[in-house]
Every structure is written in C-alpha cells, then in structure tokens.
Amino acid sequence: MLTVYHLATSRSDRLIWLLEELGLDFEVKTFERDPKTQRAPEEMKALHPLAKAPMLGDGDRILIESGAIFEYVLARYGDQPGRPSLAPKPSDPDWPDYLQWLHFAEGSAMLPMLLDHFEKAGLCGPVGSSPMAAMARSELDRLFGALDGILAQQEWMAGPRFTAADCMMGWYIEMIELRGEIAPYPALQRYVAKVRARPAHQRAMARARGGA
Template identity: 30%
Template structure:
C-alpha cells in the first residue's frame, strides 16, 4: 500500500494521478495549509524533515521530492526486471529516444517551468499584501522584476511548449507518459490563470488532460480526502 501525504492545492496531486495510472492500491492523507503563512503545517515534519508535500510512504521507505517519488513508483510497479514499466507505457525502454524525451520533460517541469511561475505568484502577492504606505513602491518593484526577468522566462517557456505540442498529442508522442504527469500541475495552473489563452495548442492539451478519466478519478479522490479536513 502506497500512502501519499498530500497538501491542498499543491503539486502532490501529480503523485495521486500517477498512482491511478499505475493501478495500484493507495491512500491519501490530506493536510490543510497554514492560514497565516499558506505553507504546509508542522504536522508534515513528523513524516519527513522537510515538512513539505508530497511525501510518499511505502513499506519502510519515506520519500520526498516529486521526481524521486515518481521514479520510485515506476520502479516498484514495473512488471519486469527492466526499467520499462511496460504495463502502463509511462516510461519507455531506455534504448528508445522517447525515454530521453520523457526524462527531459520530467526535469523541465521542475527545473525550468515551475520556478518562474512560483516567483510570479509570490510577486503578485507582494503587490496585494504590502502595507499600504509602501504598496505603490512594492508594485513598481514587483513589476520591474517581472519585466526584467521572470516575465521573459515564462514567455519563452510557453512559446517552447506551444511549439512542441503542435506535433505531439501528449508531451512524448501519442500516449500519456511520466512527462505528462510531471507537467500536468503547471499546465493546469497556467490554463486556469488565463496565461495560455493565446496558445491554442496548449489550451487543447490541457482540455484533453482535464477530460482524461484517470486524471478525473485522481481529482475526485483528492476532493474526497480534502473534504475530511472541513
């Protein structure tokens, strides 16, 4: 049995989707964000010293970091002694170019795609939450930072993804792979924020993602788990 320690509105939803795709038994332990800081509660530190989600517990293994968790799940659910997880096709055989492509997008999700999006979210909150006496200065500073760096990086990343998806149904070819799992959270967020309304191919991708039965099932299970927090 896999146990996912899940924080509300967080990237840990990707782990739940991956477990749905691998068709294994799992449970979700939900945590609400701290009302003051919007960060993970201290209870998560009892599970892993980082005190951040997701955390996966399986037998005697306690693992943090989405990329490491995803690789561990695929290793544990493989039906053969190789690394292909052929029963699901989530990770192609190592000798194929598709394997390299999956690795690229899986790392791109956390290495290039997510950081500037998180930075832009933080800067937007600075503009709203700064004390009113310095708010005009805070707004100008946040806008300057976005204009000088993060805005340009986000625009570059979105154009890159749009171009790639024009020749791919999913991130690597015509079937769902680990690349889609890793990219799903960020893609859904930029879609909901209206950031990709000018990118029809990306919008179509996210709409396919949202319509995917396994993704919908993962969402329902997360909602049911989070309902216990109310």
C-alpha cells in the same frame, strides 16, 4: 500500501494522478495549509523534517521530491503485467524527451512561475516594482510559447503516447490555464482538454479535492 501525504491545492495532485494512471492501490492523507503562512502544517514535519508535498510513504520509508518519487514508483511498481507502461525504456526513441520533461517540470519550469506568483502576492515589495517581475514574466512567456509549439507538433510531451512526463508537465500546463494565461496558446488548450478527459485524471482530482 502506498500512502500519498497530500497538501491541499498543491503539486501533490500529480502524484495522485500518476498512481491512478498506474492503477495502483494507495491511500491519500490530506493536510491543509497553515491558514496564516500557507505553508505545510506542523503535522507534516513529524513525517519528514523538510515537510514538502508530495511525500510518498512506502512501508517505513518516506520520500520527498516529485521527480524522485515518480522514478521510485515507476521503477518499483510501474513495469508490471497488466499495468500501462508510462516510462519509455532507454532503447525507446521517446526516452530522451520523456526524461527531459519528467525533470524539467520541477527543475526549470516552476521557478519563474513561483517568482511571478510571489511577486504578484506582494512578497517582493510593491507589485511591479521588483526587477524580478519582468524577468519571471519574460521567462514564462518564452516557456509557454515553446510548450505550445511542441504540443502543436505532437500529442503528448514525449511523443505520440501518454507517459509519466505528462503527469509532471500536465499539472504545470493546467496551472497556466488556472492562472488565466492560456488563451494565446491553442495547443496548450487542446492538451489541457485531453488531460482532463482522462478517467484517471478525473479520479485523481476527485481524490485530491477530498473524495475517497
């Protein structure tokens, strides 16, 4: 049985979503953030010294790092009869974009969003005073505009069909909406609506928020 060690209100939403899309059996063990630091609680350190969410438990292995966990799940459990194929094959014309967006989500997209978040939370000195603020903002504006342009041309991140790259990037694009910054981007708005209409996404969010 696969176990998602899930930190409430975190990136681990997207792993629960992937497993729901694949129709796999799994359990979710939810941890609350430390109320003072907002960091992962001590109990997660007992599972993995880096205490990062998501963590995936499979037998006696515990893995961290979303992109690696996605590749692991898709390679080991994804390509089986009766399961939707969410990872294009290298011979598929969508494969390069799939691979790029699967890893872009954590490799590049998160950093400016986190910098902006920490800056707004006052962790970089008085709000608006850090040179990082302008850098993060201009990077985010460029990124949101680019994603909007891409999704104005195609249905999903890698092309015409939904792939695991949409679980990685879809969570990020939902963050744009949750931050109240999606209004200038009509294609991103349409994309979020499509993501939220997916039954697997709805089941996943119910589980991530504490349902079964």
